[in-house]
Amino acid sequence: DIQMTQSPSSLSASVGDRVTITCRASQSIGTYLTWYQQKPGKAPKLLIYAASSLQSGVPSRFSGGGSGTDFTLTISSLQPEDFATYYCQQSYSTPRTFGQGTKVEIK
Amino acid sequence: QVQLVQSGAELKKPGASVKVSCKASGYTFTAYYMHWVRQAPGQGLDWMGRINPNTGVTNYAQKFQGRVTMTRDTSMSSAYMELNRLTSDDTAMYYCAREVEATTGRFLDYWGQGTLLTVSS
Numbered sequence: 001d002i003q004m005t006q007s008p009s010s011l012s013a014s015v016g017d018r019v020t021i022t023c024r025a026s027q028s029i030g031t032y033l034t035w036y037q038q039k040p041g042k043a044p045k046l047l048i049y050a051a052s053s054l055q056s057g058v059p060s061r062f063s064g065g066g067s068g069t070d071f072t073l074t075i076s077s078l079q080p081e082d083f084a085t086y087y088c089q090q091s092y093s094t095p096r097t098f099g100q101g102t103k104v105e106i107k
Numbered sequence: 108q109v110q111l112v113q114s115g116a117e118l119k120k121p122g123a124s125v126k127v128s129c130k131a132s133g134y135t136f137t138a139y140y141m142h143w144v145r146q147a148p149g150q151g152l153d154w155m156g157r158i159n160p161n162t163g164v165t166n167y168a169q170k171f172q173g174r175v176t177m178t179r180d181t182s183m184s185s186a187y188m189e190l191n192r193l194t195s196d197d198t199a200m201y202y203c204a205r206e207v208e209a210t211t212g213r214f215l216d217y218w219g220q221g222t223l224l225t226v227s228s
Contacts, residue, residue: 001169031212032212032213034212034213034214034215036152036215038152043202043204043218043219043220043221044144044152044202044204044215044218045218046214046215046216049207049211049212049213049214049216050211050212050214051212053211053212055216087151087152089152089154089215091206091212091213091214094157094166095154095156095166095168095169096142096154096157097154098144098151098152098153098154099151100151101151101152
């Protein structure tokens with residue numbers, strides 16, 4: 001199975017900050033990497049697919065990058081509605097493993 | 108518009124079974140894999156498996172092999188996830204999610220609202 005490791009597990013940031021979350025795969029997955037945002041009590045929401053493609057309707061302050069084993073999710077200017085938990089997932093093979101999540105909290 | 112509507116919350120005793128449904132609308136049900144993901148309280152997302160609604164072929168995560176069965180009813184545009192021999196560790200929110208497979212990648216674009224399963228004696 002492909003292991004997905006996110007860092008950090010949590011972070012505190014202020015509105016307007018630039019935030020970067022990293023995700024590392026245990027083997028190369030090309031660009032088969034997806035990012036989801038989850039708010040408490042809600043289902044996950046698709047943000048970024050194919051490592052860097054922005055899902056329709058997602059604000060342009062979100063961006064993704066990377067290929068192979070190392071990936072990033074960047075929020076260029078954190079907004080109040082962005083405080084949530086973010087997960088990466090590989091779709092290179094089954095099982096479709098998720099990272100453990102990164103909780104973005106208000107400083 | 109695409110919608111995935113799941114069945115309601117369940118309370119089960121240890122050792123029992125549960126069957127969760129996911130009714131799809133707004134798209135061709137047989138054209139997209141359906142995945143199941145669970146989330147224990149305060150924990151991360153855990154991929155359980157997927158079903159090809161067109162063929163019925165399934166792939167399960169090793170940890171659920173032998174205990175989970177995913178099926179579909181194309182006439183109802185519905186997918187089902189049955190989990191047997193429940194323990195308290197199975198207490199979680201269970202989600203179905205549609206997978207898009209495109210030249211640009213594979214991803215879960217629509218999710219159900221979740222079904223809360225509580226296992227308690």
